[in-house]
Amino acid sequence: MAAVELTPAQRTEAMRRYRMLEPHLTGGVPLTQVAREAGIGERTARRWLAHYRAHGLSGLARTPRRTGRTTHPELVQLIEGLALTRPPPSIAAIHRRVSTVADHQKWPVPSYSTVYAIVRGLDPELLTLAHDGTAGWRDRYELVYRRTADAPNRMWQIDHTLLDVLVLDPAGTPVRPWLTVVLDDHSRAVPGYSITLGAPSTLGTSLALRQAIWTKADPSWPMCGIPEILYADHGSDFISDHLRQVAADLKITLIHSTVARPQGRGKIERFFGTLTGELLPELPGHLDHGRPVTEPALSVTDLDYRMRGFIIEQYHQRPHRETGESPHRRWLADGWLPQLPENIEALDLLLVQVATGRIVHRDGIHFQGLRYLDPVLAAYVREPVTIRYDPRDITAIRVFHHDRYLCTAISPEHSGRTISLKDIDTARRAHRRRLRSQIHERIQLVTDYLPTPAAPPAAEPAPPRRRSTLRTYRED
Known part of the structure; x- marks a missing residue:
């Protein structure tokens, strides 16, 4: 058969046959072994091989049968x-x-x-x-371009996933936690993550980035530094002004994947699959198709401990299937120094602490029902200031005046305690419930001691008024 232009179906068939013969053509595997592993006869394999050597790829195409009848x-x-x-x-x-x-x-x-x-x-x-x-x-x-970083910290990916496991919240209620992961594109190492009970938020993203950027106390977890590129999807927290400002201040290029195009996030999705297939089935409260296999028993802290152990001791130490090296070894490379912020306070100021405006009163700064004092504020009574606070601990706030740092004001009533914004909100709801209970008790007394007034006799229904078709205005 001479070399001819192949139809798509013939080209597909020729490539299928070529792949069967490829171990013999390129790897020197005996033809008998190739035929046995491909499930074809040895004579068939020899015939295909002769056709390929005589006519190339077109020699492997199936020859259409010729019949006496033709289709219009x-x-x-x-x-x-x-x-x-x-x-x-x-x-x-x-x-x-x-x-x-x-x-x-x-x-x-x-x-x-x-x-x-x-x-x-x-x-x-x-x-x-x-x-x-x-x-x-x-x-x-479609031809896919796989973006691959050529060095550690050249590009990080960040994404969220809802874990297939139930944990117990502070009230003892089983809930599904969210995991935010930062993944180094070059080494596949995990510099940081965060586990939250609520939906993905800017705070959860900031906590994951804070852990990823700053150095860890555990020497077996060396991944840290400021990345050159942060690659994320179009989640509300990833396109927020807060993350844009953080990226600008830390000189990070923020890149978003194309909408509805998940191909660029395959590496971090593979890591999520590793967690789902290896770690989560071993935990109490694991969910299989939405149903718990075992009773939940872990708190968020317990889950964080198990997650950290799996990442550091197992995932980072074994060779990655695609790179051929362990993420730990590939991130260390031949020795290099990652770029770090000046100090953890400066990083917290960018990532974790939320900014809002307040007025300095004579008795201090009022915020979330608390009062904050510092001697420096005496010179700024009735002046507008900007405060920055950590939602996880609002017993202290950092005060700025025209972008100049003034002081760290303390709540005198809670200077020895750590109070989160969630604690304040819980106390507010409890107080409202107490007030509603008092209202209900007093209304119940009125109902018990005072007779209910008789309902007035029903009036004759008024005849429907004919609506005028003439449009009038209030000024008329």
């Missing part, structure tokens, strides 16, 4: 058009419809096998685009 060209186009409709009809349905048309047009009626061969001869890429749309075609055939 317009009927072929009709069969192909029906096969490309959505939803795709069965071969039997196509055969019935084209047989009716052929009989009406006095054309030779095609057999079922002919219709089947025509449909099978269509380009698979064309069928995918017609039946699955642009998204399905893109996921299977």
Whole structure:
């Protein structure tokens, strides 16, 4: 068979046969072993090999059978058009419809096998685009550019996932926690993460980045530093002004993936899959298809401890399937110094602490029902200031005047305690419940001791007024 232009179906078949012969052609594997592993006869394999050496790839294409009957060209186009409709009809349905048309047009009626061969001869890429749309075609055939960093801390990815495990919140209620992970693109190491009970938020993202950037107390977890690029999707916390400001201050280039295009986030999704398949099934409260396999028993702190142990002791130490090196070894490389912020206070000021405006009163600064004092504030009574606070601990606030740091004001009533914003909100709700209970008690007394006034007799319904069609205005 001479070298000819192959149809898409012939090209697919030729490539399939070539892949069967490839171990013999490129690796020197005996042809008998290749035939046995491919599930074909040795004579067939030798015939394919002879055709390939004589005619190249076209020699492996299936030669179409020649029959005495030919299908009318317009009927072929009709069969192909029906096969490309959505939803795709069965071969039997196509055969019935084209047989009716052929009989009406006095054309030779095609057999079922002919219709089947025509449909099978269509380009698979064309069928995918017609039946699955642009998204399905893109996921299977579109050329993908895999962005890969060539050094540690060159690019980090960040994303959230809802874990398939139940933990107990402070009230003892089982809830599903959210995990935010920062992943180094080059080494696949995890510099930082955070576990929260609420939906993904700017605070959870900031806590994960804080842990990722700053040095850890554990020497077996050396990953730290400021990345050059932070790659994220279009979550509300990833496109927030807060994260943009952090990226600008730390000289980080913030890049967002294309909307509805998950291909660029495959590395961090693979890490989530590793957690789901290896760590979570070993934990109490693991969920299988939404149902708990065992009773939940872990708190968020317990889950954080187990998560950290898995990342440091197992995930970081074993060779990665794609890189061939362990994330720990690949991140260390040949020795290098990551870029770090000046101090942890400066990092907290950027990432964790939230800014808001207040007025300095004679008795201090009022915020969230607390009062904050510092001797420096005596010179700024009735002046507007900016305060920054950590939502996890609001017993102290940092005060700025025209972007100049003044002091750290303390709440005198709680100077020896750590109070979070959640504690304040819980106390507010409890206070409102107490007030509502008192209101209910007093209203109940009124109902018990005072007779309910008799309802006035029902008045005769007034005849409906005819609405004027004349538009009037208040100024008239």
